[in-house]
Amino acid sequence: MIMVESLKNNLDFQKVYKSGSSYADRYMVMYILENGRDTNRYGISVSKKVGNSIVRHRLKRIVRESVRLNSDKVRSGYDIVMIVRKALVGCKYDKAEKSFIHLCSLQGLLFNKEKTGEEGSN
Numbered sequence: 001m002i003m004v005e006s007l008k009n010n011l012d013f014q015k016v017y018k019s020g021s022s023y024a025d026r027y028m029v030m031y032i033l034e035n036g037r038d039t040n041r042y043g044i045s046v047s048k049k050v051g052n053s054i055v056r057h058r059l060k061r062i063v064r065e066s067v068r069l070n071s072d073k074v075r076s077g078y079d080i081v082m083i084v085r086k087a088l089v090g091c092k093y094d095k096a097e098k099s100f101i102h103l104c105s106l107q108g109l110l111f112n113k114e115k116t117g118e119e120g121s122n
Contacts, residue, residue, distance in 0.1 A: 004068050007043030007079060016043070016081045023106040027095060028063070029083040030103040040074060042067050043081040050086050059084045059096075066097040073101070074109045 007013055020033035035041060044063050046056040063082055074080075082103075088096060104110050 004071055005039055005041045007041045013043055013081055016079045023103050025099055025102055027085055027088040027099040031081040032107050033079045034077055035079045038076055040076055041079045046084045051089055055089055059088055062093050062096045066100045070101060073111055074104055
């Protein structure tokens with residue numbers, strides 16, 4: 001099982017927001033910043049505007065699982081913050097996973113082995 005380190009305190013989040021680069025798609029915004037470590041640290045943020053606590057927690061679990069299952073495809077040494085957008089509410093896990101992989105590829109974080117074999121229609 002792969003353990004994923006997470007960003008905990010507000011200062012770490014603020015540093016990534018202020019100094020990091022960002023890309024977005026319909027479902028998420030991703031900020032990245034080099035952290036000088038040999039591991040990645042992930043932070044997931046879901047605004048209260050997205051939904052109630054049950055909805056927000058479900059979205060965080062879905063995104064956290066997509067990070068956990070795909071973290072072996074991502075280069076190490078970054079703090080990564082994902083902001084979940086309202087469009088992901090009611091979507092299944094595969095939308096979150098595709099969004100995570102897409103944003104990682106835009107940031108240049110994916111290894112060049114194979115992107116994803118199952119490029120299908122949305």
